[in-house]
Amino acid sequence: MKILHIANFAFNKLGERYYSIDRKISAGLIENGHFVYDYSFRDMARMGTIFKTKKLGSGVANNEVLKIVENLCPELVLIGHSDLLKKETLQTIRKNYPSIKIGFWFVDWLCEQSKANFIREFAPYVDAIFCTTGGRLLTQFKLPNNKIGYIPNIAQKSIEELQQFNKDFFLRDFIFFGTVYKDPDREVFLTHLVQSLGENFHCFGAFDNKAVYGHK
Template identity: 55%
Template sequence: MKILHIANFGFNKQGAHFYCTDRKLSAGLIENGHFVYDFSFRDMARMGTVFKTKKLGASWANREILKIVDNIEPELVLIGHSDLMNPNVLKQIKQQYPQTKIAFWYVDPLYLEHKLGFVHDFSPYLDAIFCTTGGASLAKLKQPHLRVAYMPNVGHANVEQLKQFEASTTEQEFIFCGVVYKEPEREKFLSDLADTLKKYQIQHQYYSCFNQPCAYGKGYLNVLSRARMGLNYSRKNDITLYSSDRIVQLTGNGLLTFSPKIPGFEKLYSAQEIVYFDDQVDLAEKIRFYTEHPAEAKRIAEAGWHKTRSAFNAKRISRFMLEIIMNQPLSEDYEWSHEVY
């Protein structure tokens, strides 16, 4: 197929976010044999006005999409986030090219309902919606004319290239990369954990929080390459199947990954592939245990690395998405196929 992929590819970030979902999905679609034309909506919107502001240039970017559709006539228009798109653009595509499928993917948590207005505006013209949240929040998006499905966070072997489970020595036993968001509960959890690890004399480092430096692009991979273990910890950890893409960045680079017990997540990663914990105290004790038992840590980290490589790679996830969009039988029993509505 010819696929127009409209997302926020971040050209203005100069490659600092090269590991984000949009580029991985485009790569997976190409690996499945399709032609993909990438359109970075926010960057094009900035180009649409002398003031270089995306809101002022959004109208121009929307018109550009219609020109591209006329030139390419894609079988599929795939949209990732792009909240500044005008739903009338999708309406016009459906009117002019009724055979063209339109689908949407979304990797922010669905509990942030104030951010979902544009999804509801798009929905009359969509054939499918994919989200990294499952359960009731996902099912609420279902409408008679469109399918909704869970999608896991996307990994790619050419992006997550490390094998940290093979490292003989590391500078840090444990790291966390993430923002505190001025949320007291999250801040206390991370602060108390750091205090406990310091008491246990475990080498650890935080990034992007508590006035510690941020890490992006090559710098982020360098951070991962100096660590043995990492924490997958989202803003909320009680949302069915939801995790930030940190889960594939850690496991996919071979770090032993610790995660809270996210509802349903054991269907994706077993307790032999990542380490689940109950609370800060439990987490600290498990970090200490695996620091003292490196062979056990290596075994689980390697299993998690293999799971991300085999189950959550871009080619496999994008193939699942296409099967849903085209209403085809699923080619295999995907671990998350029970989350299709």
């Protein structure tokens, strides 16, 4: 297939997010014989105005998506974490190119209402929704016109190349990379781990500990 993959490829991060899920998905699709055209929505939105802000440039990026669909004629439009993509853009693709399939993936926990809201807006216009959250938080997006499915967090052999399971000695027993911002349940859980595991547990990005990205 020819696939248009609209996601957040984070070109502006200069390689520190090279292991992101969007890149893994594109790499896997290419390995399976498909052509993938990556469109980094937030980056292109920032480039759309002299102010370099993604919200102001979102209209430009939405118009570019329609132009790419016209030029590329993809069999599949795959969308991930593009909250500034407008439902009207999907409506136009549906109307003008009824044979194109549209899929949507999401890899953050769906506890925040704001995250669920924009997925709910997309739901009537996509053929399939894939999330790393299951249960009732996923089934809320099920409509007669779409399919929904749980997916695990994806690993890609060219990125996750370390083989820690072959080691006999470890500097750290358990690590966490991420934040607790606006997530009280996660903060309570991590606090419990810190108290239980002590020096055997290391956080990066939470509890005033500096985050690490890229090769580090």
